[in-house]
Amino acid sequence: MANSRRISQIILAAVIILFAVSWIIKYFALQNEGVDTWFSIRDAFFITFAAFLTLAIMSFLYKDNPYYKFAEHLFVGVSAAYWMCVGFWSTFVGNFIPKVSHTLARFFEVPPKDIEITYFIPLILGIMLLLRLSSKIGWVSRWSLAFIVGTTAGLNLIRYLRTDFISQVSNTFIPLLVDWGGVGPFFSSFSLSASGQFVMSLANWMIFIGVFSGLIYFFFSKEHKGFFGGASKVGIWVLMITFGASFGYTVMGRVSLLVGRLTFLFQDWLGLIS
Amino acid sequence: MSNIGLIISALLIVGGLLWLLIRSLTGREVERRVIFIFIGLAVAVPLLFNITFSEKATPIVKGIFDKIENLPEGSKILVSFDYGPSMAPEVEPMSNAFVRHALAKNHKLYIMGLWATGQSLAASAIENVIKPEFPNKVNGVDYINIGYKAGNQGVLNVIITDFRKLYATDVDGVNLDSVEIFHGIKSLKDMDLLISVGGGFPGIKEWVLFAADPGNIPLAGGSAAVSTPLLYPYYPRQLIGLLGGIKGAAEYESELKKTYPDRFGDMPTPGIKMMGPQTLAHMVVMAFIVIGNLSFFFAKRKRK
Numbered sequence: 001m002a003n004s005r006r007i008s009q010i011i012l013a014a015v016i017i018l019f020a021v022s023w024i025i026k027y028f029a030l031q032n033e034g035v036d037t038w039f040s041i042r043d044a045f046f047i048t049f050a051a052f053l054t055l056a057i058m059s060f061l062y063k064d065n066p067y068y069k070f071a072e073h074l075f076v077g078v079s080a081a082y083w084m085c086v087g088f089w090s091t092f093v094g095n096f097i098p099k100v101s102h103t104l105a106r107f108f109e110v111p112p113k114d115i116e117i118t119y120f121i122p123l124i125l126g127i128m129l130l131l132r133l134s135s136k137i138g139w140v141s142r143w144s145l146a147f148i149v150g151t152t153a154g155l156n157l158i159r160y161l162r163t164d165f166i167s168q169v170s171n172t173f174i175p176l177l178v179d180w181g182g183v184g185p186f187f188s189s190f191s192l193s194a195s196g197q198f199v200m201s202l203a204n205w206m207i208f209i210g211v212f213s214g215l216i217y218f219f220f221s222k223e224h225k226g227f228f229g230g231a232s233k234v235g236i237w238v239l240m241i242t243f244g245a246s247f248g249y250t251v252m253g254r255v256s257l258l259v260g261r262l263t264f265l266f267q268d269w270l271g272l273i274s
Numbered sequence: 275m276s277n278i279g280l281i282i283s284a285l286l287i288v289g290g291l292l293w294l295l296i297r298s299l300t301g302r303e304v305e306r307r308v309i310f311i312f313i314g315l316a317v318a319v320p321l322l323f324n325i326t327f328s329e330k331a332t333p334i335v336k337g338i339f340d341k342i343e344n345l346p347e348g349s350k351i352l353v354s355f356d357y358g359p360s361m362a363p364e365v366e367p368m369s370n371a372f373v374r375h376a377l378a379k380n381h382k383l384y385i386m387g388l389w390a391t392g393q394s395l396a397a398s399a400i401e402n403v404i405k406p407e408f409p410n411k412v413n414g415v416d417y418i419n420i421g422y423k424a425g426n427q428g429v430l431n432v433i434i435t436d437f438r439k440l441y442a443t444d445v446d447g448v449n450l451d452s453v454e455i456f457h458g459i460k461s462l463k464d465m466d467l468l469i470s471v472g473g474g475f476p477g478i479k480e481w482v483l484f485a486a487d488p489g490n491i492p493l494a495g496g497s498a499a500v501s502t503p504l505l506y507p508y509y510p511r512q513l514i515g516l517l518g519g520i521k522g523a524a525e526y527e528s529e530l531k532k533t534y535p536d537r538f539g540d541m542p543t544p545g546i547k548m549m550g551p552q553t554l555a556h557m558v559v560m561a562f563i564v565i566g567n568l569s570f571f572f573a574k575r576k577r578k
Contacts, residue, residue: 091424162487163512167512252520262317262551266318272322
């Protein structure tokens with residue numbers, strides 16, 4: 001126990017020393033670039049601190065540790081505060097104040113608008129939502145919540161029905177032979193280009209087979225045997241390929257984030273790349 | 275330098291993978307931290323040696339490029355920054371490329387965000403791209419940042435009929451009625467093209483649902499790779515094009531450089547630069563899958 005505490009203290013001392021050394025070296029590097037003294041001290045600190053936070057988060061790959069926890073908690077706290085501040089200035093001050101009080105609008109230096117009494121309704125609903133913090137009258141917040149849920153459900157129902165259902169069904173009605181002018185013209189203008197007739201037709205066939213077999217796979221009112229069973233198996237393959245594509249994209253996304261952080265470390269912090 | 279880097283990367287990775295293969299075939303466990311080191315090396319080495327590959331725009335990317343290219347000068351393009359710093363390395367190259375292209379074609383640029391963090395990142399695009407690269411473009415005349423409003427898809431539901439019901443001022447507190455770029459603009463329907471760059475909620479999907487479809491306005495998207503497969507079904511009828519992850523950004527950058535070699539020949543191309551580490555990291559992941567399966571079947575045969 002005492003040994004592990006000592007190791008932790010040594011690691012902490014090493015981190016502090018490395019941080020200080022990095023700050024000083026970065027300060028001189030910025031000075032050499034002609035940056036003003038005060039800005040050099042400030043920027044060197046922020047770059048070093050950002051590098052420390054990046055490495056602290058990455059240290060989780062080794063195992064959970066206090067530096068990771070510190071960076072994680074700092075991130076959550078700063079994010080919450082940022083969203084709250086931006087929300088306050090852009091929505092509360094930007095939208096609400098000018099339409100409920102000209103005095104407050106002048107105080108916050110936003111252009112006043114015609115007073116709209118209806119804007120007091122969201123104010124009341126907002127206050128009711130905050131009452132959730134009280135154990136005695138917390139139930140009042142359910143009214144606001146019910147309003148939010150009801151409005152969102154109503155809005156989404158209509159839009160999803162049109163865009164994600166009707167339009168998507170319509171998008172599936174595609175020509176299986178794109179720009180078909182007969183066998184002769186098809187072979188005479190045959191091309192493997194992505195926008196060529198053959199590839200476009202093949203893509204449409206893939207969509208048709210994928211949608212058809214995928215729907216059959218999820219149709220459980222008939223036993224999956226014979227032609228139905230075969231089509232269902234194709235449906236599984238289509239689903240598996242889709243999941244594989246999703247996984248591939250996820251890998252690409254995560255690698256991009258890693259590249260982003262390593263670029264920061266190599267370029268802004270260590271100055272190894274330009 | 276690039277060739278030396280490629281050789282060093284290949285030697286490191288191939289040698290390491292062979293070691294992994296032998297180790298796993300002999301039945302010894304490979305710790306997960308070894309996998310992390312491999313991915314780290316596969317990304318770091320090409321980055322240090324600046325290994326890049328050539329990119330060519332695919333039709334889904336070209337669709338957006340051609341749309342911006344063919345719009346008449348002075349057309350109104352709205353770019354929504356619907357992302358935060360956690361997504362920025364992947365989608366920031368896209369938003370920067372869209373901004374560059376739109377301003378180079380002398381279109382009017384309207385910037386907003388459905389994410390609070392998008393407001394700051396849009397300001398950063400103005401500081402780092404618009405002001406240094408387009409010094410003759412004037413805020414309020416050629417471009418404007420109207421910022422973020424809370425309400426997710428509700429924001430779109432309002433501004434599809436009237437911007438001013440939600441946006442009284444731009445981010446600097448200037449009344450929208452007094453800025454030239456907003457003269458004659460009532461709602462999203464007055465825009466010639468909408469572009470959403472993001473990858474979460476609210477994002478491109480909400481733009482399709484609440485703006486492009488009901489308003490019949492052309493919409494393009496730049497999406498983080500994780501959300502891209504879910505957005506493909508909207509192409510080409512509900513989305514005119516889509517940049518999927520950093521690959522999409524790299525393709526767009528290469529198209530910009532190819533079309534405008536004088537203007538954008540020396541522009542920063544983070545998307546293209548990221549494709550070197552991407553390619554090697556993907557090869558390593560594929561090798562892991564092959565090694566994992568080989569050792570599985572080998573162990574199975576051994577048990578029999």
